[in-house]
Amino acid sequence: MERFESFEGGVCSAKGFRAAGVAAGIKYKDRKDVALIVADAPCSAAAMFTTNAVAAAPVVFDRSIAKYGCAQAILANSGCANACTGQEGLRDAVESVKATAATLGVDPRHVFIASTGVIGRRLPMKRLLAGMKDAAKNLAATPQAGLDAELAVMTTDTRPKQAAVKVKILGHEVTIGGMCKGSGMIEPNMATMLGFITTDCAITPGMLRNALKSAVTRGFNRVVVDGDQSTNDSVFIMASGAAGNKEIRHPDASFRLFRDALIQLIVTLAKQMAADGEGATKFVTVKVKGAATERDAELAARAIAKSPLCKTSWYGKDPNWGRILAAVGYSGAKIDETTAEVFYGKTWAYKQGKVADATQLKKLEAELAGPEVTVTVDLHFNNREFEIYTCDYSTEYVHINADYTT
Amino acid sequence: MERFESFEGGVCSAKGFRAAGVAAGIKYKDRKDVALIVADAPCSAAAMFTTNAVAAAPVVFDRSIAKYGCAQAILANSGCANACTGQEGLRDAVESVKATAATLGVDPRHVFIASTGVIGRRLPMKRLLAGMKDAAKNLAATPQAGLDAELAVMTTDTRPKQAAVKVKILGHEVTIGGMCKGSGMIEPNMATMLGFITTDCAITPGMLRNALKSAVTRGFNRVVVDGDQSTNDSVFIMASGAAGNKEIRHPDASFRLFRDALIQLIVTLAKQMAADGEGATKFVTVKVKGAATERDAELAARAIAKSPLCKTSWYGKDPNWGRILAAVGYSGAKIDETTAEVFYGKTWAYKQGKVADATQLKKLEAELAGPEVTVTVDLHFNNREFEIYTCDYSTEYVHINADYTT
Numbered sequence: 001m002e003r004f005e006s007f008e009g010g011v012c013s014a015k016g017f018r019a020a021g022v023a024a025g026i027k028y029k030d031r032k033d034v035a036l037i038v039a040d041a042p043c044s045a046a047a048m049f050t051t052n053a054v055a056a057a058p059v060v061f062d063r064s065i066a067k068y069g070c071a072q073a074i075l076a077n078s079g080c081a082n083a084c085t086g087q088e089g090l091r092d093a094v095e096s097v098k099a100t101a102a103t104l105g106v107d108p109r110h111v112f113i114a115s116t117g118v119i120g121r122r123l124p125m126k127r128l129l130a131g132m133k134d135a136a137k138n139l140a141a142t143p144q145a146g147l148d149a150e151l152a153v154m155t156t157d158t159r160p161k162q163a164a165v166k167v168k169i170l171g172h173e174v175t176i177g178g179m180c181k182g183s184g185m186i187e188p189n190m191a192t193m194l195g196f197i198t199t200d201c202a203i204t205p206g207m208l209r210n211a212l213k214s215a216v217t218r219g220f221n222r223v224v225v226d227g228d229q230s231t232n233d234s235v236f237i238m239a240s241g242a243a244g245n246k247e248i249r250h251p252d253a254s255f256r257l258f259r260d261a262l263i264q265l266i267v268t269l270a271k272q273m274a275a276d277g278e279g280a281t282k283f284v285t286v287k288v289k290g291a292a293t294e295r296d297a298e299l300a301a302r303a304i305a306k307s308p309l310c311k312t313s314w315y316g317k318d319p320n321w322g323r324i325l326a327a328v329g330y331s332g333a334k335i336d337e338t339t340a341e342v343f344y345g346k347t348w349a350y351k352q353g354k355v356a357d358a359t360q361l362k363k364l365e366a367e368l369a370g371p372e373v374t375v376t377v378d379l380h381f382n383n384r385e386f387e388i389y390t391c392d393y394s395t396e397y398v399h400i401n402a403d404y405t406t
Numbered sequence: 407m408e409r410f411e412s413f414e415g416g417v418c419s420a421k422g423f424r425a426a427g428v429a430a431g432i433k434y435k436d437r438k439d440v441a442l443i444v445a446d447a448p449c450s451a452a453a454m455f456t457t458n459a460v461a462a463a464p465v466v467f468d469r470s471i472a473k474y475g476c477a478q479a480i481l482a483n484s485g486c487a488n489a490c491t492g493q494e495g496l497r498d499a500v501e502s503v504k505a506t507a508a509t510l511g512v513d514p515r516h517v518f519i520a521s522t523g524v525i526g527r528r529l530p531m532k533r534l535l536a537g538m539k540d541a542a543k544n545l546a547a548t549p550q551a552g553l554d555a556e557l558a559v560m561t562t563d564t565r566p567k568q569a570a571v572k573v574k575i576l577g578h579e580v581t582i583g584g585m586c587k588g589s590g591m592i593e594p595n596m597a598t599m600l601g602f603i604t605t606d607c608a609i610t611p612g613m614l615r616n617a618l619k620s621a622v623t624r625g626f627n628r629v630v631v632d633g634d635q636s637t638n639d640s641v642f643i644m645a646s647g648a649a650g651n652k653e654i655r656h657p658d659a660s661f662r663l664f665r666d667a668l669i670q671l672i673v674t675l676a677k678q679m680a681a682d683g684e685g686a687t688k689f690v691t692v693k694v695k696g697a698a699t700e701r702d703a704e705l706a707a708r709a710i711a712k713s714p715l716c717k718t719s720w721y722g723k724d725p726n727w728g729r730i731l732a733a734v735g736y737s738g739a740k741i742d743e744t745t746a747e748v749f750y751g752k753t754w755a756y757k758q759g760k761v762a763d764a765t766q767l768k769k770l771e772a773e774l775a776g777p778e779v780t781v782t783v784d785l786h787f788n789n790r791e792f793e794i795y796t797c798d799y800s801t802e803y804v805h806i807n808a809d810y811t812t
Binding site: 013051052053054055081083084085087118119120121230231308315320321322323325326328329330333334335336350353354355356367393394395398399 | 457458459460461487489490491492495524525526636637640642714718721726727728729732734735736739740741743744756759761762797800801804805
């Protein structure tokens, strides 16, 4: 199915990058919580951030870095989001960046910062900076170093999420690797998503931004059900140019190859996030086809994916297709229930007014028994479709979120 | 606080109405599931229905009745929603109405029908009609008969929801009584809400419709977080005129008195629904004030009330005000986090950049300890405000909805 060669890897897969992750005691003892990703030289860079009107201090700071399209290092921490911390929080962000630049010997205008964790608490600066210095000493270009960095940004994630892909561009092998954290994907209106991508492609900041935007739209934004975003959501990409390809400067064939490989990478990471949704027992792909318009397809898919009643039915392995249809019904999408169809996997549950009988229900229950299922709605108007990645809604989700700060 | 005299009562409190509720085995054995509400003579009537594009058969049928503004009886059942049942479902609805009219000796054009329960199953007509006949024999104007009718429309509701109010209109005592069912108020995108109101006020169908619309906007639509609606949501009102007041025909002082009393009644019922949200342990009033516009106040309040992360924090008795601010942040409402404030009860959690310390957190935890709490956000722009009723999100909610059909 995949067009480009995927392989096990992360932020250290592409040439020109080192990483590290260390335990600095930001919130918990003996848990990795400070990460560094550092390029050997200044890179083309791009980033995308939360649209939340309440943006955390690191996001406010990073926006000023991102517009210049050049970066060499990213300092990230988990355990404290540095959000709703006012001017003091912004000063903490600036101080962290200055200290990181000094330690690494890089330009402070080339350092991003990312934080995730509890809102409304100041960063424990002493521990953070001690952790940063420790990480700087441990920088390496190995898979283990990439994994350490990933472990350091995880919060309620139960699994590290990394991926890498290779693409041949005019005879040069280009590598893109990445990692992300985020597992509040049930209805992630505040569960921070952080993504870090590195590549050795030679590409201008403008073209890199274009490619990132396409890939985030096709990947991360199809997990972030609802478009609701946390105060801290950020995705970064740095391109070292070490692959030696002719620099991509225009939206030509080389650009499209790079962009498509980046889309494949980010979709892979996005699916890993959905599958690791807080308390999730099932990875669910929701596909709406035959919609009257593309907008309708998206509205319907998002309504299903964010419906607690649909999500709890998946958890209960219950082919409750009525909830699916009803979600489409209130989504705003055009629907005629006499022609619409609902499928779990390849098995129909509701077919143009025909309702699953006991035999069919048995088949449907079998489709829902495993750890993955695709729910398809065919509206039978035009050939517009939209696909989104989500998960079920378990009692464990409530446990996780009922006392996250305490 | 209340302007009009509330008292214990329901659909039999106003003069001119009888009711009954019986067990007909629609879905479960020995559980009341068929209700009748019958007026002594044809009444002014009005009704409001779901905006879901997938409307159940009874809703499609009732719309044709409602436009004439005259009704004498309502047949209601729980256990089967008669939704997504196509032409056969519509025929079942029509047949039920004809049989009810014949049994009661009323005009079939004056009979509403309401259903709630599982989607995609045909009504068990034999049992439904046997139940209807049984209910017709048991009709009474007593509080017990009103309670029986309420018990027969409940699904996952844990408590009956009834209320009654008296209002003096130009020397005449007018009574309004009502009952409702609905407890999927966590994020009720499909948990059916049914409301049944009776009054002895003399009022034209047009004025009755106006009053109902105002009251539903102020009451039920402030529980139905999100505006998402089930396939079956319906609210009915019948006015017998037996109070003997001069018929209300214009939006005059008498109309406003009646309307305000109806608002009070429906807000009372709405609060009962929120407090009985599926698996709810806490009734939560969300109040946003100081908003730049009324639209902003509503957007912010609805975002908080439907945020699973806010809801689970209430369940965990955790004053996680960061989640509240973040919800306002993505709601689309204007917010400046340096001037915004968050309160639990009367205790501040976040005050213009100042964050609750350990002592303050203890006080906040005390506010969250009880079965009720008001969460207030003051945005400090203008004096626009909006209030909404909701509840917390517990593990029990997931249990209830994970296997509702099976």
